[in-house]
Amino acid sequence: MPRIRDVWINWFEGEENGYNVCPFHEWNAEDRIEVLDQAEIVKVSERLYDYVENRLEDLPERLLHDVFQKSTLRKKMTRVTLDYCFVMFDGSRVLAVDTLGYKTPIRKSRLAPKHERTVKEIMEHDASDAFDMKDTLAAKEYHILSPHPDYMTGLTRKERQLKQLLFMAMDQLYTSGESAEVRYWFTEWDPSVYGDIQWNMDKETMWQQFFDQVKDGWSPGHYELCRKMIKGQPFFEKLWNMQHEEEVK
DSSP: OOEEEEEEEOOEESOOSGGGSOOGGGOOTTSOOEEEEEEEEEEBOHHHHHHHHHOOSOOOHHHHHHHTTOEEEEETTEEEEESSEEEEEOSSOEEEEEOTTSSSOOEEEOOOHHHHHHHHHHHTTOOOOOBOOSSOOOOOOOBTTBOOGGGTTTOOHHHHHHHHHHHHHHHHHHHHOOHHHHHHHHHHHOGGGHHHHSSSOOHHHHHHHHHHHHSSOOOHHHHHHHHHHTTTOHHHHHHHHHHHHHHHO
């Protein structure tokens, strides 16, 4: 298999959705950028690319066998051999993957544009067969804590992270909040629903209508709702503050 050298890497760990593996233009100064001294380039089918990018499930055994200990990471003046690390290419898209020695794609990284171009130039001359999945996969299931990509389309890195925080707060509201709390926050979001939801709607219906209004896009209204819902909750406030500390830096 062909190889690429001196590749900048910005690992995003434990991400099951590709929209959280940030493209190069969204990397920031606080990210830990590493350099792959060399990495195997693996040709994959579009189906396998989607599987690796958007799931945390086992990779094909043959792929793992073929890339075993063939990629190295540069650390100061030494090279560290990585058990299962590779750059995959499906004919148009490029993604770096490392399993941390396991069988699942635990760490993922986009590449800088110049390195993406290099991969594509190298693979123009590669005649090998693409790795593929043997089995037909069930459609991936999304939920409020693993939102559908449609809800994140067009958002910046910070907006995606704040929206996921908002969804976490809404999930907590659903699981532990009383009807009165759902009614309060729904009215805070949209005062025009006040009359309709006072007595005529149960908690489940109210929350679902609330979520249906909030799930798409990102706006100053989303920002304010998130800020208010997480107030007084230390874990959520910590996540909120982390986003704004990065902005100040």
